[in-house]
Amino acid sequence: MMSPALLSAALLLLLLLPGGPVAGFGQARITVLVTNSVTNSPNHTYGTYVYYRGILLGGLRRLQDSDSNFTFTYKEDPNYGPFLxxxxxxxxxxxxxxxxxxxxxxxxxxxxxxxxxxxxxxxxDNDQIILNYKGY
Ligand code: B12
Known part of the structure; x- marks a missing residue:
């Protein structure tokens, strides 16, 4: 039988492995769905994560750094912060x-x-973030 120490180590490894069954400690896994309700062009889905209580912007940056098919820009609004x-x-x-x-x-x-x-x-954890191009 596996010793308790070995079992905890194996569990920790499982949790921290990228793409593992669950996000690592303190991480929330999210998917990002990019949709366009103006042209109805095809949707795209990406996966990433944020740190515990981390902001979406951090997750989008992480996604951009890890997947060359996803890029984004934002501009800083003096009152409300980053505008996508x-x-x-x-x-x-x-x-x-x-x-x-x-x-x-x-x-x-x-x-x-x-x-x-x-x-x-x-x-x-498991939020699906939808970035939807839209008219106003
Ligand atoms: C009009 C408006 C919009 C328009 C602005 C386009 C335009 N050219 O008019 C559009 C539809 C784009 C918009 C979008 C959003 N908005 Co808006 N918007 C407003 C509203 C009703 C008036 C702003 C305004 O015209 N002020 C007058 C002008 C002269 O001042 P201004 O400083 O130049 O205004 C600019 C900023 O307000 C900026 N802006 C507007 N919304 C947002 C949201 C964020 C997060 C940022 C950083 C900037 C920003 O765009 C304005 C024009 O350039 C305010 C509520 C209010 N009554 O103030 C909400 C408001 C600012 N919006 C809000 C939100 C949440 C959003 C969205 C995040 C909603 C969403 N879930 O998608 C998105 C932004 C997403 C993104 N791309 O980052 C919140 C912000 C609260 C906060 N603390 O973050 C407010 C306060 C409404 C609310 N729910 O309470 N918005």
């Missing part, structure tokens, strides 16, 4: 009245529209 400006090369535009909307499909399968942006939203 472009995703995968497509930018919101004042002239065309388009922007990237932030939605979250929670584990309860409920789609919410957070009342804060990417710099303040704190994802929960």
């Amino acid at each position: 400006q472009s995703v995968n090369g497509l930018a919101g535009s004042n002239e065309e009245r388009t922007y990237w909307e932030l939605l979250v499909n929670t584990t309860n399968n409920e789609i919410i529209r957070p009342d804060v942006g990417i710099g303040c939203y704190i994802p929960n």
